[in-house]
Amino acid sequence: MNRIDLAGRTAIVTGAVKGIGRAITAHLQAAGAQVIAWDIDADGLAAMADTVAGHAVVDIADGGQVRAAVETAVNAHGRLDILINNAGIVGPPTAALAYPEDAWRQVVDIDLTGTFICCQAVAPQMVAAGYGRIVNIASIAGKEGTPMLAAYSAAKAGVIAFTKVLGRELAETGVIANCVAPAAIETDMAHNQDPEVLRLMIEKNPMKRLGTVDEVARMTAWLASADCSFSTGAVFDLSGGRAGH
Ligand SMILES: NC(=O)c1ccc[n+]([C@@H]2O[C@H](COP(=O)([O-])OP(=O)(O)OC[C@H]3O[C@@H](n4cnc5c(N)ncnc54)[C@H](O)[C@@H]3O)[C@@H](O)[C@H]2O)c1
Numbered sequence: 001m002n003r004i005d006l007a008g009r010t011a012i013v014t015g016a017v018k019g020i021g022r023a024i025t026a027h028l029q030a031a032g033a034q035v036i037a038w039d040i041d042a043d044g045l046a047a048m049a050d051t052v053a054g055h056a057v058v059d060i061a062d063g064g065q066v067r068a069a070v071e072t073a074v075n076a077h078g079r080l081d082i083l084i085n086n087a088g089i090v091g092p093p094t095a096a097l098a099y100p101e102d103a104w105r106q107v108v109d110i111d112l113t114g115t116f117i118c119c120q121a122v123a124p125q126m127v128a129a130g131y132g133r134i135v136n137i138a139s140i141a142g143k144e145g146t147p148m149l150a151a152y153s154a155a156k157a158g159v160i161a162f163t164k165v166l167g168r169e170l171a172e173t174g175v176i177a178n179c180v181a182p183a184a185i186e187t188d189m190a191h192n193q194d195p196e197v198l199r200l201m202i203e204k205n206p207m208k209r210l211g212t213v214d215e216v217a218r219m220t221a222w223l224a225s226a227d228c229s230f231s232t233g234a235v236f237d238l239s240g241g242r243a244g245h
Helices: 019-030 040-049 063-077 101-129 148-167 195-203 213-223
Strands: 009-013 034-039 054-057 083-084 132-137 175-182 237-240
Touching: 009 019, 009 063, 009 101, 009 148, 019 034, 019 063, 019 083, 019 213, 034 063, 034 237, 040 054, 054 063, 063 101, 063 237, 083 101, 101 148, 101 175, 132 148, 132 213, 148 175, 148 237
Parallel strands: 009 034, 009 083, 034 054, 083 132, 132 175, 175 237
Antiparallel strands: none
């Protein structure tokens, strides 16, 4: 059987407390990786503290917090092989022309700038070691543009473009960076959306269902492994056949 082997690897997973990040954490651990969980949810982190190799309360949009947490992780583990940029928010479902500027800035700050900050803080350790795997969790919204989710769609399109740049800039270093673009996945984030938006997402899906967190985690674990070796700056669909490009 072809199994993903992450034995001896150290991974940071952002937004690890619940949803997709929680499932990714479990799959990386099952493959043998030591996972350091980052999240803004201090209580959630405390509740899972015994199950992970390390944890830190980190707001990914805050460069100072991210850099301090990277230093702590490097001091504790000596190496960082894998970075999964998963933390994100959707923002209020609002028509683009009425979209509040402060909500726009918050979504872009966390989803796009936070991903950039974490990559910039972690990748230099990987480049120095000559090995690294970065997986950014984007969204099909970043390819299609989801009505009522202007800031989220724009931020995730930014994550896709940034991953392409990072992958190409680091292509000769041994560090590869890819992103995944899931359609609606069965998590709190999906269920907290406007029910009509969610109904349309399921209706638009050729498989007529939501994806599961395990489906995202399985692809992410492969992208985080040495088995993924000739792909970088790429976008991997998880859309039940919905994505046409
Ligand atoms: N659920 C979906 O349908 C879906 C579809 C496509 C893409 N995604 C993406 O997958 C990722 C995870 O989504 P989810 O559905 O599991 O979300 P979720 O809301 O269930 O979990 C997100 C986690 O991120 C944490 N977080 C939020 N802001 C943070 C910050 N500033 N710093 C650190 N941690 C922070 C939260 O505390 C939470 O634990 C997101 O990037 C999301 O955009 C989700």
